[in-house]
Every structure is written in C-alpha cells, then in structure tokens.
Amino acid sequence: MPAEYLLSVDLGTSHTVAVLVWPDGRTRPLLFDGSPVMPSAVFLDPGGTIHTGRDAERLALTAPERFEPNPKQRIADGTLLLGDREVPVAGALAAILGRVARTAVESIGHLPNTVLTCPAAWSEQRRATLHDAAAKAGYRPVKILTEPVAAAHYYTSRLSHPMRPGQALAVFDFGGGTLDIAVLERRQDGSFGVLADGGLPDLGGLDFDAALVAHIGETVKQREPDIWKRLENPSGASELRNRRELWEEVRAAKEMLSRSSVAPVTVPDMAQSLHLTRGELDQISRPLLARAVAETQRVFGLTGRRPDQLAGLFLVGGSSRMPMVSKMLHEGLGIAPTVLEQPELPVSEGAALAFAAPAPVTPPAQVPSTPPQSPTAPQFSPPMRSGSLPPVTPGTDETVTLRRSGPEKAKRKIPPKWIAIAAVVVVLAIVLPIGWFWLTNPYKQKPFDEELAPVGDVTAFAAEPNDGIYEVRVWEDKTLFAYTTASADPSGEELHLRAVDTASGYPLWESDVVIQGTGWDASYYVSDDLLAFSQEADSSSETPYRFYFLDWKNGDTRNTIDSSDRTAARSGDHLVIAPLGGNTFTVYDGDGEKVSTWDLGNAEESVTVSNWDLVGTPEDLKTPSTRANGNGRVWAVTSDNVAHVYDLESGESVAEKEVQTVDDLYFAWDNLLYVAVDKETGYDLNVYDIDEGLSRVDEETITSETPAPDQVKACGEELVCVREPVEGVTDVYTWQVYHPEKQEIVHVFDEREYRYISPLGDRLMVEHYEGDDVRTQIYDKGFDTVGNSTDDDDFEAIDGGSALTWPAASGFSANTGNVVGLGRDGTRTSLRTDLEVYSCDASDTRLACLTLEGMQVFSFRDA
Known part of the structure; x- marks a missing residue:
C-alpha cells in the first residue's frame, strides 16, 4: 500500500480532473462545484485575479475578452491576452493547479506529492512550463507522466x-x-x-x-x-x-x-x-x-x-x-x-495508480485475456525492487539418512572401555551427518541483529538529485549507487554513479562517474565482473539505445554498445541483448566484448522474435542475492510459433520445435519448458523436456472461470506456480501449484484473497489480504502454515532461510518505512522503524540505501 497521500492531476484542454490516493490505496476524485470534472477555463478580472472553472465561464459573460476557455492549447504562445493584459500561460495554468491544490488541502489538510499528466508529444520546453506552473501554485517538485501511459496503467490495473x-x-x-x-x-x-x-x-x-x-x-x-x-x-x-x-x-x-x-x-x-x-x-x-x-x-x-x-x-x-x-x-x-x-x-486515476502502487517483488509476465500476436520480453532481466535480479524460487527440503546398526550378533561380555568407545562412535555417526548437513544446508536460518547499524560514513551526493533516477545494486562486497541531477548540458540532466565497498561503506571510486544526457533506464545489470546499464541516447537513430559497460574497480567505461532495443537479461557475468520484433541475439561479457551471436526467424519473411527469456535453475534458490540468473541457456519463440533453446556462451542450438503459438504463456525452469494455453473453460499447462528435443512430457487441464493465467513462475526446486487473476479485482489472484515429478497440481491457493507468492529457500512467502491490509505467511513444502503471519509485505529473500523488507522507492522523494527481517520459521525481527530513503538494495548481511544525506550502507547481521 502507498505510504502517504498522492495527488494526480490531468489538466486537459477543456477539463481538469484530479484524483487523491489515500495511504490505504483508496482513490477518490476531487469535486469542483460538486463535479469531478472542472472546466480548464480562466478569467482575469480588472483587479488582476485569475478565476477558474465554472466561475470563469460565468464571468466570461460580463467580459468575453478577459476569458480563455482552453489555456493549455495556447502553451506554445507563451502568453495569453486577457483583456488589456498579457498573462503567461504558466500563470494561467498555475491558477488552475492552485484551485486543485486548495481543494486537496480542504479534503486532507495538506498538499501531498503530485503527479501531472501531459500529451506524449509534448517537448521538454512545454513540460518545463507545466513544472513552472506547479511551482507557482505552491506544489513541491512534481512528476510528469504522459497521458497515454497513465491511461495504460488504468487499463491494466483498474480494469x-x-x-x-x-x-x-x-x-x-x-x-x-x-x-x-x-x-x-x-x-x-x-x-x-x-x-x-x-x-x-x-x-x-x-x-x-x-x-x-x-x-x-x-x-x-x-x-x-x-x-x-x-x-x-x-x-x-x-x-x-x-x-x-x-x-x-x-x-x-x-x-x-x-x-x-x-x-x-x-x-x-x-x-x-x-x-x-x-x-x-x-x-x-x-x-x-x-x-x-x-x-x-x-x-x-x-x-x-x-x-x-x-x-x-x-x-x-x-x-x-x-x-x-x-x-x-x-x-x-x-x-x-x-x-x-x-x-x-482514467488518465488522472491511471497516473495515480502508476506512482502509488508498490512495485511487485516479482514483476508479472502478463498475457491479455484476448492474446494478440506480439512480442514478450524476458522475465529475468528487469530490475526488481532490490535490483536487476530475477524472481527467487524456493527449493525442496533435504533429508538426512542416519546410520543404522547391523544385525544383532551372539551376546558376549564387552569391557566398559569398549562400551564407551562404541557409544562415542554411535553418537558421532548420528551427530556428524547432522552437523555436516547444518553446515552445508543452503536453507538454514541465520539470526538477525537487534537493530540496523550504519557501516562507515555517508558518502554525500555530488549534486542535488532531481528525482529522475534513484537506483541501488548490491553484489557481495560491491555496491553501485545511481542518481540523476540537473545539468548545464543542453539535455538538462546528468547521471551520477558511485561504487562503495559493501563491507566497510568506503567509496571504491574517488568521485562520481558523471555521464551527460537524459533517457536513463532503471535497469542495472550487475555481477562479479559485470556492471552495465542503458540510455536512450538518440531517439532519431536506428540504434537509439546505448549500453555502457563499466569497470567495478575505478568506474572507467570499458565499452559502449549501440542497439535498436534495450531488451536485455543478465546470465552470470554475461549480458544478453535481443530486440523484440528482431532476429539477432548477442551475448557480451563484462568488458562489453561479444561472446556469441545468432539469428532466429527470417527478417525478409517478417518472422521475428516474439518472446524470450532465460532458462531458470534451482541453484539460484540457494544464494538469491548473488544468483547466476539461469543455467546458461535462453529460450525464444518466433512469430512462426517455433520454440528455440540456445546455449549462451557457444551460441549453439540446443532444441527447436513448434510446440504451441506465440499467443500462449511460456516459462522455462530446470530444463523444462512450460506453456499455458488459454481455453474457453480454463487452460492447459503443457510441459516439454528441453534435453529431449522439446518432447511433451505432461499436459494438465485446469478448469477455471477466472481470466487467462498471466504468470508462470518457479516456486520451488520441483514446483511451478501458475497465477490466475480474479476477475474484477486488482492485485488479487488464485495460484495453482504444479509438481513436474508427480505430474499433477499438488495445491491450489484459492481460499483467501491472495496477492503474490515469493520463495524463501525451500518454503513460500505468501501474501494475502485481510481487509485492506496485506499480510505475509510462511508455508512449508507440504503447504502448511509456519508461525504467525506478519503485517509486513514486499519481502525479498536474501539467502535460503531469511528475507528482508525495507521502504519502497516512491519515485518522487524520500519514502519512510520500516526495515524488518523474516525467518523461514515465521519469526519477525524489527530492525529499524521510520527509515527515510530514496531507494535501497540488500545482500545477505547489508542494506545499502540512497538517503537524504547521501549513500549509506547498513548492517543487519555479521558478514
């Protein structure tokens, strides 16, 4: 749920609509003269006061020359002639925004963070006018979202x-x-x-x-x-x-x-x-x-x-x-x-939904209820709330076989010394395997400290951030901080990057690496030898996107790659770039050097890549904060309905076969390809063995009245979950759990209003609603609850036995929230309350954050 109020304003050509988002997620349009729609009209009276809305329309009858019904349409003119005075367009828009602000204050007592909308084609100059108008009206720095993007968020979320x-x-x-x-x-x-x-x-x-x-x-x-x-x-x-x-x-x-x-x-x-x-x-x-x-x-x-x-x-x-x-x-x-x-x-409420909704722990790979034939990007590559790492999935319990004694022989008297020695041997036979299992068990629960403690000093910002990019990525002993600031460059913006030592909090680079320009993406791909990110550098070019490869040691640029698309995924220390709607896959190493490349489909016959992703591996469950991101293979579906699997390093084909269509939902885990096929009365879940040439090994028919499934994901070493949206409700799902070895659905999460399922080693973190609140409950591999549920949510697994939650990035300004640890036994550890940050990421021992003061590393357990 949002942590605070949010105001969204769609200042349209003819009408203005504003929506308030409550801290509990409710939305309500503001009313102007009893209506949610206010005319975007202004009237300048002889005393110099600008009247707005219906008041302006009424006053227009007395002096039409002082009236402007559509000031937004005049934004290119710079000024309006109202009567005998020239009024800046920004001043007219400020009067409308001021009316909205006063109404918001009357409703909730203060003016909250605000997002404004504008047409997609508006230039930076026109958007600057909107920023200026908001500042004149007394708003804090606002976010601007284009109107079609806002409408799209309403379409996918509210509808x-x-x-x-x-x-x-x-x-x-x-x-x-x-x-x-x-x-x-x-x-x-x-x-x-x-x-x-x-x-x-x-x-x-x-x-x-x-x-x-x-x-x-x-x-x-x-x-x-x-x-x-x-x-x-x-x-x-x-x-x-x-x-x-x-x-x-x-x-x-x-x-x-x-x-x-x-x-x-x-x-x-x-x-x-x-x-x-x-x-x-x-x-x-x-x-x-x-x-x-x-x-x-x-x-x-x-x-x-x-x-x-x-x-x-x-x-x-x-x-x-x-x-x-x-x-x-x-x-x-x-x-x-x-x-x-x-x-x-929808535009105003969609903008509110876009900025108010917390980012999901595992972003959905969604499918429309009436699936069109169009590309789908990889699921493993996007940045989660805590970095560019993929969804974590839990593994299964490991069992220990204890040594048993042999057949009983004829009894004879044994000296006490030998009885004692034998007892020790028996004890060791039992204890050593258990001890060895504890030492090597990747899913053991480690204790948290009593509180979150700062590590080293804060590294100050080199310049005031402009609320464009706030990103943090932690990889073992290295942490990357990224933020944008205003710049004297013609673009008006620059990206700042800084690496610090995670263990000590001491900067690894002498100063920020600064790159001029706009168009920065929130995806940062990091591993032991990889530090890469992208920028829309030249929108008029056939290759508008530029990938930067930096050196962790000193921040130097190792290489840059220009691309027609920024769709990418990290696998180990490699970055895979493959444009959707294109034909070429290219794999780069940490130096930005080409490792392999191959083509799929046929460009001349318009056969292109519609969907691709990495083949996941259960090994990633053991170290979620440093996961490899797959087993070194990538799958793809081309627009001729053929599924392909390739080895990333060699670029060689592993399997190729037409299994279903591009309209269906694909996912690969542990060398099995899963395809959910929508039907009138539910859907089929088809399973194909990659190592057997994509031969089908199972087909499960699920009868359901819910909309088509929108996500298939791993939820265990041998468990795959299928997510079904609940019709008419946002962010509520039913989950079907499939076991490939048993070749059957082994559990259905449908007795509550469920939100997300995330892994915690060999157990599940399951979020569900209680009223308007979200609670997190641990389940074991038998789907029994473990411990009590906690009223925290958005936990991320940091190792095989524990998870962490921290304040979500707001996108506007610093956000305040709690830092809480969660164990696989359901125990909750409060580490810090009211931590104010822009953005954070975590390893299994450290939390790194962009705070109001700068870049800070915190410790929550011994390294």
Missing part, C-alpha cells in the same frame, strides 16, 4: 486487463479540443514506452458541438431568423448569455444521445423546443470521425503492427463517450474498443 512485456495497447484520447493517439508497449519492468503517436490538434468535442449548433441553426434560421441572427452574432451581455445557453443545451443533448435516441434542445427566446436524434448526431459526426479513424490507422501503421496484434484499444477523454466513436473505430480497425461511462477519469 484488470493484464499485458505481457512486449505487447502493445492503443490509447485514443478524444478530448474537448484535440485528439491524441498513441500506441504503447509494455516494457520488461512493467512500465510503458510509446511506440508511435499522433493525433489531430483541430478535432475535438468542440468541433462536434459547433457542427450540431450549425445544424440546429438551420432550423432556427428558417423558423425564427431574427433569433438566429442574435444567437450567431450576439451583442451585449443578455445575447451572450443566450448564446452560451444554446451551446450548453446542444452539449447536454449530445451527452444525452449517448444514452437515448432523442434529446430535446431548448433554444433561448423560442417558445417551442427542438429535438436532436441519434441518427442526426451520427450523420453529422461521421465525416469528422472519418478523419479520426484515418489518423488512428496511420499511427498504427507507424508501429508495423496490425490492429489485431494489439492487446486492446482504450478510449479516454469526454468526447469518446459518443457511441459513434466506438462504432466507427470498430468498423475501420476491426477491433472492439474499450470505453467507460466516465472516460474523463
């Missing part, structure tokens, strides 16, 4: 339409003044990137209103020409008021026609009302919407994907409410759009 990495969603944002279209791809870390965008700046709800007013005008002109003359060219406050009433009547009729077939229109000064029909609205709308459909087709074409290859088409913005919009898009594109009853709200 429970899961998407796998690599799949794409189209967002059709039809507001009052403009149409914005974007196609977004789900990234490996759960975020969204814009594949293509476009729109029509001269088409919006106001254009439909104008066309309807003109249509009504033809009738009025015939019946009452004098009345129409006054409405068309008003003079004086009374006639202006009548004109405004007509437009409001027409707009209300348009809204009503989304629910009924006929709507009355009262024309000022006319004795008898007129009527608009749904047929008239459709006829008037069709030529306008034909432009919208054509522009949508053009944007789709820029992605190289057909409409049926998308995960969905989501309509937002008030003008999307017209039924003709959905109808014509469906006719023109062949896919059914999703539109809500209040399409003005």
